[in-house]
Amino acid sequence: MMNDDLIARFSSIVGAENALTRDEDIAPHLLEPRAKFSGSSPLVLKPGSTQDVATILKLATETGTAIVPQGGNTGLVGGQMPSGEVVVSLGRMNRIRHVDDADNCITLEAGVTLQSAQEAAKAKGLMFPLWIASQGTCQVGGNLATNAGGINVLAYGNTRDLCLGLEVVLPSGEIWNGLKSLRKDNTGYDLKHLFIGSEGTLGIITAASMKLLPAPTDKATVFAAIADPQSALDLLSLAKRMGGGAVAAFEIMPRAGVEMSFKHADCRDPLEAPSDWYVLFELAGYDEMGSMDKKATEMLGVAFEEGIVTDATLAASTQAAQDLWHIREAMSEVQRLEGGSIKHDISVPVSKVPAFLNLAITAVKEMIPGCRPVPFGHIGDGNIHFNISQPVGADKDAFLAQWGNINERVHGIVRDFGGSISAEHGIGTLKRDELAVFKQPVELAMMHGIKKLLDPNGIMNPGKVL
Amino acid sequence: MMNDDLIARFSSIVGAENALTRDEDIAPHLLEPRAKFSGSSPLVLKPGSTQDVATILKLATETGTAIVPQGGNTGLVGGQMPSGEVVVSLGRMNRIRHVDDADNCITLEAGVTLQSAQEAAKAKGLMFPLWIASQGTCQVGGNLATNAGGINVLAYGNTRDLCLGLEVVLPSGEIWNGLKSLRKDNTGYDLKHLFIGSEGTLGIITAASMKLLPAPTDKATVFAAIADPQSALDLLSLAKRMGGGAVAAFEIMPRAGVEMSFKHADCRDPLEAPSDWYVLFELAGYDEMGSMDKKATEMLGVAFEEGIVTDATLAASTQAAQDLWHIREAMSEVQRLEGGSIKHDISVPVSKVPAFLNLAITAVKEMIPGCRPVPFGHIGDGNIHFNISQPVGADKDAFLAQWGNINERVHGIVRDFGGSISAEHGIGTLKRDELAVFKQPVELAMMHGIKKLLDPNGIMNPGKVL
Numbered sequence: 001m002m003n004d005d006l007i008a009r010f011s012s013i014v015g016a017e018n019a020l021t022r023d024e025d026i027a028p029h030l031l032e033p034r035a036k037f038s039g040s041s042p043l044v045l046k047p048g049s050t051q052d053v054a055t056i057l058k059l060a061t062e063t064g065t066a067i068v069p070q071g072g073n074t075g076l077v078g079g080q081m082p083s084g085e086v087v088v089s090l091g092r093m094n095r096i097r098h099v100d101d102a103d104n105c106i107t108l109e110a111g112v113t114l115q116s117a118q119e120a121a122k123a124k125g126l127m128f129p130l131w132i133a134s135q136g137t138c139q140v141g142g143n144l145a146t147n148a149g150g151i152n153v154l155a156y157g158n159t160r161d162l163c164l165g166l167e168v169v170l171p172s173g174e175i176w177n178g179l180k181s182l183r184k185d186n187t188g189y190d191l192k193h194l195f196i197g198s199e200g201t202l203g204i205i206t207a208a209s210m211k212l213l214p215a216p217t218d219k220a221t222v223f224a225a226i227a228d229p230q231s232a233l234d235l236l237s238l239a240k241r242m243g244g245g246a247v248a249a250f251e252i253m254p255r256a257g258v259e260m261s262f263k264h265a266d267c268r269d270p271l272e273a274p275s276d277w278y279v280l281f282e283l284a285g286y287d288e289m290g291s292m293d294k295k296a297t298e299m300l301g302v303a304f305e306e307g308i309v310t311d312a313t314l315a316a317s318t319q320a321a322q323d324l325w326h327i328r329e330a331m332s333e334v335q336r337l338e339g340g341s342i343k344h345d346i347s348v349p350v351s352k353v354p355a356f357l358n359l360a361i362t363a364v365k366e367m368i369p370g371c372r373p374v375p376f377g378h379i380g381d382g383n384i385h386f387n388i389s390q391p392v393g394a395d396k397d398a399f400l401a402q403w404g405n406i407n408e409r410v411h412g413i414v415r416d417f418g419g420s421i422s423a424e425h426g427i428g429t430l431k432r433d434e435l436a437v438f439k440q441p442v443e444l445a446m447m448h449g450i451k452k453l454l455d456p457n458g459i460m461n462p463g464k465v466l
Numbered sequence: 467m468m469n470d471d472l473i474a475r476f477s478s479i480v481g482a483e484n485a486l487t488r489d490e491d492i493a494p495h496l497l498e499p500r501a502k503f504s505g506s507s508p509l510v511l512k513p514g515s516t517q518d519v520a521t522i523l524k525l526a527t528e529t530g531t532a533i534v535p536q537g538g539n540t541g542l543v544g545g546q547m548p549s550g551e552v553v554v555s556l557g558r559m560n561r562i563r564h565v566d567d568a569d570n571c572i573t574l575e576a577g578v579t580l581q582s583a584q585e586a587a588k589a590k591g592l593m594f595p596l597w598i599a600s601q602g603t604c605q606v607g608g609n610l611a612t613n614a615g616g617i618n619v620l621a622y623g624n625t626r627d628l629c630l631g632l633e634v635v636l637p638s639g640e641i642w643n644g645l646k647s648l649r650k651d652n653t654g655y656d657l658k659h660l661f662i663g664s665e666g667t668l669g670i671i672t673a674a675s676m677k678l679l680p681a682p683t684d685k686a687t688v689f690a691a692i693a694d695p696q697s698a699l700d701l702l703s704l705a706k707r708m709g710g711g712a713v714a715a716f717e718i719m720p721r722a723g724v725e726m727s728f729k730h731a732d733c734r735d736p737l738e739a740p741s742d743w744y745v746l747f748e749l750a751g752y753d754e755m756g757s758m759d760k761k762a763t764e765m766l767g768v769a770f771e772e773g774i775v776t777d778a779t780l781a782a783s784t785q786a787a788q789d790l791w792h793i794r795e796a797m798s799e800v801q802r803l804e805g806g807s808i809k810h811d812i813s814v815p816v817s818k819v820p821a822f823l824n825l826a827i828t829a830v831k832e833m834i835p836g837c838r839p840v841p842f843g844h845i846g847d848g849n850i851h852f853n854i855s856q857p858v859g860a861d862k863d864a865f866l867a868q869w870g871n872i873n874e875r876v877h878g879i880v881r882d883f884g885g886s887i888s889a890e891h892g893i894g895t896l897k898r899d900e901l902a903v904f905k906q907p908v909e910l911a912m913m914h915g916i917k918k919l920l921d922p923n924g925i926m927n928p929g930k931v932l
Contacts, residue, residue, distance in 0.1 A: 102699075102817035103848075147652050158650065161627070174908045183847040184624065184813045185886035186613050186663055187901055188893060188931055189913050193659030197652055214706055233568075240680055244752030245711040286710030347650045351568030381649040382569075420651035427654060435653055442640045446920070447655050453915045465654055 002042045002086070006063060010045055010086060013055045018092065020044040029070060029087050033134075034336070037078040037429070041068070044087040050167060050175060050206040056088060057204065057459075058173025066459050069200040071142025072113065074134040076345070077428030079146065079199040079464050090141050093206060096120050104212045105164055105181045110141025110205050117210070126212040129156035131249075133329055141205045147197035149424030151328075154380040155248040155284070156213065158424070159196065166192045167207035171455045181209045194450065199426050200461040202454045216248070216284035220292035221321035222300065224312035225275030229354040232279050232379050234308045236350075239281060242299050246292065248284035250380035252277065252353075256389070257331050257374040264337045265330035267323065270313045279379075280328050282321075331376050335389055338372075340396040342406050344386040346414045347423035353379055357386075359413050364388050364406055368399070383423040386410060407434070427465045435465070468508045468552070472529060476511060476552060479521045484558065486510040495553050498539050498546070499600075500802070503895070505547040507534070512558045516633060516641060516672040522554060523670065523925075524639025532925050535666040537608025538579065540600040542811070543894030545612065545665040545930050556607050559672060562586050570678045571630055571647045576607025576671050583676070592678040595622035597715075599795055607671045613663035615890030617794075620846040621714040621750070622679065624890070625662065632658045633673035637921045647675045660916065665892050666927040668920045682714070682750035686758035687787035688766065690778035691741030695820040698745050698845050700774045702816075705747060708765050712758065714750035716846035718743065718819075722855070723797050723840040730803045731796035733789065736779045745845075746794050748787075797842050801855055804838075806862040808872045810852040812880045813889035819845055823852075825879050830854050830872055834865070849889040852876060873900070893931045901931070 011019030020026050021043055030039045047053045060067050066085040073080050093109040096116070100106065101124040108117055114128075114135040121128040130143060132150035142148075143159045144166070156162070165180035178192055195202055226232055232252045239247045255276050261267045283292040296314055303309040315321035335341040348356045361373045370391030377385040388406065390399035411421045411434065427435050436444065444466075451458075451466055477485030486492050487509055496505045513519045526533050532551040539546055559577040566572070567590040574583055580594075580601040587594040596609060598616035608614070609625045610632070622628070631646035644658055661668055692698055698718045705713045721742050727733045749758040762780055769775040781787035801807040814822045827839045836857030843851040854872065856865035877887045877900065893901050902910065910932075917924075917932055 100815075100817070103815045105815075147656075149650055149652075153650065160656070170908065176908045176912070177906065178909065180884060180886075181815050182813050182884070182886050182889070183816065184615055184619065184844070184849045184889040186615075186888045186890055186892045187886055187897075188663075188905065188909075189668075189916055190613075190626070190659050190663055191909060191912055193656050197654075197656055202655075214710070216710075241752070244680070244682075286707070347648050349566075349569045349571075349647050350649065351566070378650070383650045418646060418648075420646075420648050420653055422652045423648070423650040424652055426652045431653075439654065440643065442636065442642045443644065443654075443657065446642070446657055449919045450655055450916070453919050454912070 002065070006065065007043050009059060010043060010056065013059070014045050014047050014052055018046040018048065029073060029089060030082070032073050032075065032081065034076065037081045039081040040084050041082040041087045044089055046089050046092045048092045050169065053088065053169045053204050053206050054173045054175050057169050057171055060086070060459050061172055061457055064457060064459065066462050068461050069145070069204045071110065071139035071145070072134065072137040074138045075142065075146060075428060076425045077422070077430040079426055079428035079461070080142070081429070083463065085462070088204060090139060097207065099124050100181065101126060103181055105209055106212055107179060107181070107207065107209045108140055109207045110139060112140050114138050114140060114143060121212045122215065125215055127215040128210065128212055130159055130162060133332065140208060144196050144205050144208055145198065145200050146426045149378070149383065151249040151251060151378065153378060154250055155245070160193065162211045163192060163196060163208055164211055165209040166195055166205055168195050168203045168205050170203045171457065171460050179207060179209050197426070199428060199465050201451060201465050202460060214286065216286060218285050218287060218289050218292045219321070220283040220296040221315040221324055222281050222296050222312055223270050223324045224279045224309045225271055226277045226279055226309055228277055229357050229379070231308050232277065233351065233354065235279055235303055236380055238303055238308065239299055242302070243283055243295055246283040246285050246295065247281065247380070249282040251280045251328050251377060252379040253280065253328060253331065253376045254374060256372050257376050258327055260334040260338055260374070261327045261330045264334040265326065267327045267330065270324060271311045273311065275310060280324060335374060335387055338389045340390040340399040342388045342400065342403050344407065344410050345423050345425040346386055346410070346419055346421060347381065347383040348414060348417040348419035350380070350382040352417045353382055353384060356413060356417055356419070357384070360386055360410050363409050363413065367406060367409060368402060370394065429464060432463070432465060468531070472531065473509050475525060476509060476522065479525070480511050480513050480518055484512040484514065495536060495539060495555060496548070498541065500542065503544040503547045506550050507548040507553045510553040510555055512555050514558045516635065519554065519635045519670050519672050520639045520641050523635050523637055526552070526925050527638055527923055530923060530925065532928050534927050535611070535670045537576065537605035537611070538600065538603040540604045541608065541612060541894060542891045543888070543896040545892055545894035545927070546608070549929065551928070554670060556605060563673065565590050566647065567592060569647055571675055572678055573645060573647070573673065573675045574606055575673045576605060578606050580604050580606060580609060587678045588681065591681055593681040594676065594678055596625060596628060599798065606674060610662050610671050610674055611664065611666050612892045615844070615849065617715045617717060617844065619844060620716055621711070626659065628677045629658060629662060629674055630677055631675040632661055632671055634661050634669045634671050636669045637923065637926050645673060645675050663892070665894060665931050667917060667931050668926060680752065682752060684751050684753060684755050684758045685787070686749040686762035687781040687790055688747050688762050688778055689736050689790045690745045690766070690775045691737055692743050692745055692775055694743055695823050695845070697774050698743065699817065699820065701745055701769055702846055704769055704774065705765055708768070709749055709761055712749040712751050712761065713747065713846070715748040717746045717794055717843060718845040719746065719794060719797065719842045720840060722838050723842050724793055726800040726804055726840070727793045727796045730800040731792065733793045733796065736790060737777045739777065741776060746790060797840070801840060801853055804855045806856040806865040808854045808866065808869050810873065810876050811889050811891040812852055812876070812885055812887060813847065813849040814880060814883040814885035816846070816848040818883045819848055819850060822879060822883055822885070823850070826852055826876050829875050829879065833872060833875060834868060836860065895930060898931060
């Protein structure tokens with residue numbers, strides 16, 4: 001328990017109005033949108049500047065006070081959730097310091113929402129290509145801390161790949177200004193990559209310099225019916241071969257998933273007959289309007305000829321494209337409306353996705369007869385959200401009690417394919433204990449060493465990742 | 467000095483035929499091609515396997531023996547040069563373990579030459595896009611250890627960006643098998659990025675999993691005369707706007723440089739009248755043959771109209787394209803034939819290159835009247851090889867004695883632009899002392915901490931980088 005004097009010392013750094021101590025003020029920071037993780041905290045601090053953050057961490061080090069950094073609180077693995085620690089919520093640090101259309105980069109503070117970053121880029125005719133479902137709420141600092149992925153990784157990389165430089169406050173309160181906007185810099189160890197994806201366990205990212213790209217001038221969106229996951233990969237190969245760098249997104253969905261979207265999310269089936277599997281993909285280019293539609297039509301022609309695709313629709317308008325994307329975007333939310341859902345966020349080598357799905361679907365159906373696998377997502381990156389909805393009419397709690405057993409079985413299959421048990425969501429508390437089993441001892445030892453080196457007093461997001 | 471017993475113990479690990487102790491056998495490992503750095507060593511070990519490397523480092527740790535890892539020995543900053551240490555030369559570990567055209571990746575040992583990697587990819591219809599002048603000799607392990615760059619970084623990234631996973635032997639002799647071929651993996655700190663670019667100071671990279679790309683089916687190569695560096699950036703903007711992702715390389719050269727190529731390198735001037743500056747650029751795409759030529763012609767049409775380009779030639783054949791590239795590729799070598807050359811490998815934000823060049827050229831001409839600046843290179847990445855050839859007829863040694871003074875002045879200008887004193891060549895011994903001044907203390911402290919953590923006995927490439 002923190003005493004009142006310590007609370008007062010921390011509060012004075014940010015001012016009373018930015019130091020939350022009343023239960024009703026703190027509450028929004030103690031529950032995330034999916035309600036899977038909840039927490040407790042005596043104090044939420046909302047710093048307004050990098051110097052504020054530095055002063056907070058200096059005091060935290062002096063007094064041995066543990067800190068949990070929090071962005072938009074949309075993380076899916078509990079990484080942002082306190083268990084009695086002080087929360088440092090970055091949302092007030094939401095200044096876009098600089099958008100540069102000569103060097104195609106943007107410098108922004110950690111608390112800028114992803115959507116604001118996208119809009120700032122767009123206003124200069126550029127694109128900030130990170131695209132995830134929570135973009136209206138999630139913040140760039142959190143995106144960096146978790147190395148967020150999303151639907152555009154295939155073409156433009158994940159958050160790590162988009163980062164040129166970081167400003168970080170170390171647990172000691174020292175500020176590292178690594179806010180470069182250089183495209184090449186080989187001067188010693190590349191420290192920014194340590195902090196990206198470290199989930200707030202090594203320091204607090206307060207600002208970043210990120211790459212922007214020219215905004216595509218033309219897009220085509222296709223929703224295609226396919227027989228099986230291998231056909232999705234065949235279509236991806238074809239699209240890459242015929243489209244070069246134009247394939248901007250490439251998502252797979254099963255019938256069970258799209259049906260849930262049709263039922264709950266105000267979507268309609270864009271194709272006449274049902275199909276076991278679907279692909280939703282987007283081409284993006286820089287030629288005149290319509291050239292991507294032409295390319296997509298050519299691709300589909302070959303795909304029909306080769307029997308890869310059984311039916312398909314090409315969005316005829318921006319609205320039609322949005323309607324198709326809505327089927328995919330709703331897919332997490334609609335599963336919630338169908339009862340309990342046991343989730344995985346796995347990756348395997350791209351070519352191994354069909355074999356993985358075959359084994360994993362068979363395994364979970366065997367373990368829980370009547371369960372409804374809804375594996376969907378970024379097949380172009382080998383990243384599948386292997387979710388399983390409860391059997392219709394089953395007891396939700398009894399189903400969810402199988403979470404650990406199902407995870408263990410599915411992750412065992414992932415391991416056999418040389419895959420990852422967390423492709424894009426991170427470790428947090430959800431997968432911490434599993435990580436300790438999954439990783440090689442030599443790798444774990446290096447991670448513990450780095451944690452001890454940069455956070456010797458263990459004040460940063462304790463109990464997360466490691 | 468090593469005693470005979472210790473030499474024998476190390477030698478027995480790799481076998482007598484792979485343990486070099488005679489001066490004439492060791493000599494090639496003690497001098498690099500530009501002859502700027504030379505060294506000394508009692509023993510060169512040529513391991514044939516990861517296990518050999520592990521056994522060597524285990525013994526090195528036990529006996530406190532310092533080790534210098536060496537790839538193709540083409541590094542430009544002295545990082546691979548021993549000062550009495552045992553050299554571990556990776557050239558025998560040259561097996562390509564796996565080329566995968568389903569997952570577009572290649573797993574190869576550290577001693578594979580870059581050219582062999584390129585050829586292995588090509589044989590599967592794919593591309594390994596790293597392209598540097600030393601590719602016939604340099605090795606992938608060295609490319610990773612130095613995060614090598616080259617002419618294709620603009621489109622496909624540097625060595626770091628191409629790496630999916632590493633196998634590393636730690637100084638203790640422990641083997642970390644991080645050879646994943648996953649596109650996404652958020653399971654804890656990303657350790658591979660620590661080793662990439664660490665110049666052999668943290669461990670020995672023994673194998674890597676690297677991305678491959680579909681090989682472009684069509685290319686266009688253009689050599690264009692421009693008035694000044696700003697025109698190069700205007701042309702780059704235009705090319706990016708009209709060509710989207712098609713701009714694969716974009717290099718700037720001054721008249722002084724191309725004249726040296728014409729004089730010494732069996733090149734001829736492809737344009738009628740001389741120009742102060744030139745750009746050599748390449749478009750690469752996946753459409754039918756000739757589409758890139760069409761795109762390049764359209765671009766040049768606009769560039770002429772807007773006064774960005776004063777003259778240009780589009781290569782009409784593969785041979786013609788090679789001839790144009792030869793002008794650029796010869797540019798380092800021909801400077802050697804013009805006497806002493808003081809070199810820099812700097813980067814600044816791309817938009818700042820013209821301002822940097824203006825200030826830096828003025829400064830060096832003021833410091834050494836009659837000197838001949840030959841700044842050339844990867845302007846698309848903001849990376850300029852700011853080289854200065856001696857005045858015609860001047861004393862070479864007297865000129866080269868100015869190296870430190872010139873560096874200091876030029877790097878001061880680089881610093882004012884938020885740039886890097888080593889964009890792609892690394893630190894080695896050449897820039898080690900300057901790094902200690904250039905970096906923020908907090909960043910240096912983190913680097914020293916990581917060095918101490920992973921190499922507690924300081925046996926790995928001592929005196930390099932830090």
